[in-house]
Structure formats: structure tokens, C-alpha cells
Amino acid sequence: MECDLDGAIAGVYGGPLETFVQRRDALAKELRAASRKDDAAVVKGLRKPSRMAWALDVTALAAEDAIGELDAAVAAMLEAHAAGGDARGAIAAFRSTVREFAARAARTTEEAGHRVQEAALANAVLAVLGKADALSALRRGCLIDVPEAGGLDLLASLPAPTAVPRPEPAPHERTAPSPSRRAAIESTAREAVRQARLALADASGRSEEARRALREVEAGLETAEEDLRQAEAEVRALRGDRDRAQIEVEAASARQREAGIAVAEAESQLASVA
Secondary structure (H helix, E strand, C coil), X not given: CCCCHHHHHHHHHHCCHHHHHHHHHHHHHXXXXXXXXXXXXXXXXXXXXXXXXXXHHHHHHHCHHHHHHHHHHHHHHHHHHHHCCCHHHHHHHXXXXXXXXXXXXXXXXHHCCCCCCHHHHHHHHHHHHCCHHHHHHHHCCCCCCCCCCCCHHHHHCCCCCCCCCXXXXXXXXXXXXXXXXXXXXXXXXXXXXXXXXXHHHHHHHHHHHHHHHHHHHHHHHHHHHHHHHHHHHHHHHHHHHHHHHHHHHHHHHHHHHHHHHHHHHHHHHHHHHC
């Protein structure tokens, strides 16, 4: 079997979410049959994407220009910020591009039978853009999970704005804060930093708990959907059995009526002879 492994893997991620495992296992089986055991092991280890990540994957694979538009918007925003250009306009254009990608993802997933909120997809796009490894996975259409703390790497990559020179104060205006005042300011600043770090740790913990709960719900949903598909198949089979049994009952009833008529005719003939 000769195939582009990356393309084949993208095909696994780009198909319906419900049949991801079947496509993955089928590809791994084909690779093993072709004596490509290492590739088969790679494919067998592929993780099923979250519903949100899958929505972004299928959009990136279905519209190749979508990722390019995001790249261009990010580059324009960074360039405007670094060169002192129209940063506000570049940011507005960037946000518009993110919303357009999210709208595409919402439409694509809805056509596939899933509903994902457009606003949530827009936040997911920002999170992916903030993480180089996640963005690389999305480029290949193989994103598994939407990262948390999205946007921090992207914001950190923005160059610091050029400082505006301030006029030198006159000698009589130069007043240094007293040591006690400086100590009070420093203490207040340290406390603010401590509180901010505590809030960040709490938010990160809550975010991880929410993501864990989401993964558990999605796993339960996947199991329930599989059970539902099996139950529906059993219902269809039982309905077929019922229809066939109904036909047999009707045929047996017809034969019974015919036999009854034949018995009545025979008894009539017998009575006429006696």
C-alpha cells in the first residue's frame, strides 16, 4: 500500500467525528497489511479530537485558504504594532478574520449534524493562534484539543510599543519619594502581584477541571451514541422480524380459511350422499 501518511492521517481527522475510531483502525490495519508496522503504530496511537478541535480541523481541511487568511491577519497585526502603523485597524481586521473562520467552522459542523457555538469557536481559534504547536497541528488538520491560556504566546510576541519621550522636569520639580513612601509602593505592588498569581492559579485550576469534565462528558456521549446506534440497529432488525412474522401469520390465516371452506364443502357433499 503506497500512500502519503500525513494525507491519510488528515483524512482520518477530516471525516465524521462519530466514525473517527473506525477510520483510524481501518488505516492502521491497511498499513500493517502493507508491512508498514511503524506507520501503523503511529496511526493506532492517534487520539480522537474533542468536538471543538474537530470543528476547527474540518474547517482547516475543507478551506485551505482559511489558515492562510489567519496567518496574513496575524502578520499584518504584528507588523502594524512593530512599525507604528494602524495597529487598531490591523487588530480589527484580525478579529474579523477570526470571526469569519469561526463562522465557517460553525456552518461546516452544523452541516455534519453538530452544533457548536460560533463565539466558542472564535475563542478556540484565538487559543490555537497563541500556541505554536497547536497552530502547527491545525495546519495539518490534526488538532486534538484546544489549548488553554490561549493568546499568551501571541501577545508575548508583540514588540513593546515605542516609549514616548517625556519632558525632563525642572530642577525644582524633581522630588524623589521618601524611603517610607517607596517601601509602601513596593509593598502594594508585591501584594498586587501575589493576588494576581493566586487568581491565575485558581483560574487555571478551574479551567483544567472544566476541560476534564468536558472530556468525560464527550466520552460518555460517544459511548451513548454508540449504544444508540446499536439499539437502533436492533430495533430495525426486530421490526424486520415482526414484518416477516406478520406476513407468515396472514398466510397461515389464509390457508386456515381455505381449509375451513374445503371442510365445509366436503361435509356438504357427504350429507348429500347419506
